[in-house]
Amino acid sequence: MLIVMDKGATPEELNAVVERIEKYGWEAKPIPGGERTAIGILRNKTPIDPALFVDMSGVRDVIPVSKPYKLVSREMHPEDTVITLENQGKRLEIGSGKLVIMAGPCAVESENQALEIAHAVKEAGATIFRGGAFKPRSSPYSFQGLGTKGLEILAKVREETGLFIVTEATDHEVLDLVEEVTDIIQLGTRNMQNYRLLRRAGQAKKPVLLKRGMWATMDEFLMAAEYIMSEGNDQVMLCERGIRTFTRHSRNTLDINAIPYMRKESHLPIVVDPSHAAGRRDQVIPLAKAAAAAGIDALIVEVHNHPEKALSDGPQSLYPEQFVKMIDELKNMGMEIG
Numbered sequence: 001m002l003i004v005m006d007k008g009a010t011p012e013e014l015n016a017v018v019e020r021i022e023k024y025g026w027e028a029k030p031i032p033g034g035e036r037t038a039i040g041i042l043r044n045k046t047p048i049d050p051a052l053f054v055d056m057s058g059v060r061d062v063i064p065v066s067k068p069y070k071l072v073s074r075e076m077h078p079e080d081t082v083i084t085l086e087n088q089g090k091r092l093e094i095g096s097g098k099l100v101i102m103a104g105p106c107a108v109e110s111e112n113q114a115l116e117i118a119h120a121v122k123e124a125g126a127t128i129f130r131g132g133a134f135k136p137r138s139s140p141y142s143f144q145g146l147g148t149k150g151l152e153i154l155a156k157v158r159e160e161t162g163l164f165i166v167t168e169a170t171d172h173e174v175l176d177l178v179e180e181v182t183d184i185i186q187l188g189t190r191n192m193q194n195y196r197l198l199r200r201a202g203q204a205k206k207p208v209l210l211k212r213g214m215w216a217t218m219d220e221f222l223m224a225a226e227y228i229m230s231e232g233n234d235q236v237m238l239c240e241r242g243i244r245t246f247t248r249h250s251r252n253t254l255d256i257n258a259i260p261y262m263r264k265e266s267h268l269p270i271v272v273d274p275s276h277a278a279g280r281r282d283q284v285i286p287l288a289k290a291a292a293a294a295g296i297d298a299l300i301v302e303v304h305n306h307p308e309k310a311l312s313d314g315p316q317s318l319y320p321e322q323f324v325k326m327i328d329e330l331k332n333m334g335m336e337i338g
Ligand code: PEP
Pocket: 106, 132, 136, 187, 188, 189, 190, 211, 241, 273, 276
């Protein structure tokens, strides 16, 4: 249920509505808008009778929310969410019109590797460095990441280049560590339905980049974001990274349809990862361009200085020169990179 207040509603009228909501044991979530304030009702177990609010002073409209997700939905929050990052006096907005580029290796492998790639992607136009310190690998015998050493390297990259950092938290313990260092906490496709971890990310004081489960429907994905938001963290980005289909010509299938769907259903910034969608380098640039054309806020792309020697996801990592080409082609499409 969404209660829309009159344009000139007073703070007292707003408080009266909040008090009535709380009297019934529900949670009131005021959503200030450009024109008027709305108040969402959360944690009701059964449908709410609009008659409880329609006659109250200052109330313009009472709208039932038809979706199972509320905080993530555009019904509840018509304006786009903009996420702001700050580091060493630099500010970066995600969701305010420019296409933000996050780039770097799949995994942090050494200080030299991370710094070399970071300088190259920064030079080309990236503003956020990606790189896993704790890697969720399909095989227990594959490289699992450098762990805490990897986080130290990421902190160094941040310090030396001024790039913001996004890195994955694979479980609770790792989230505690990652939260200290990173600017954005990444939750991976395999953890999209790890509800305890989602709740923990909801208590973090950092923005969360939530990757769509490779098997997940849009409802499941948006409900996963709702878990994070329901704990109080409203800085969430939705990342489409490819879903499993019957194809063999790519690792996954980039669900382009998801982009306009998420834009319509949610106010949260949309990120696309063409690297994991493709699984092969030759498809990454076309997918990045297709996603940008469909209307996204950010791209997260794997780049490696020596992809043939990469300890994870080498076949889908762009060479730095290809990354430069990708940015050029995006600019030629009229995209403003920022
Ligand atoms: C990654 O970003 O390196 C990663 C493991 O992503 P995903 O969770 O989408 O597979």
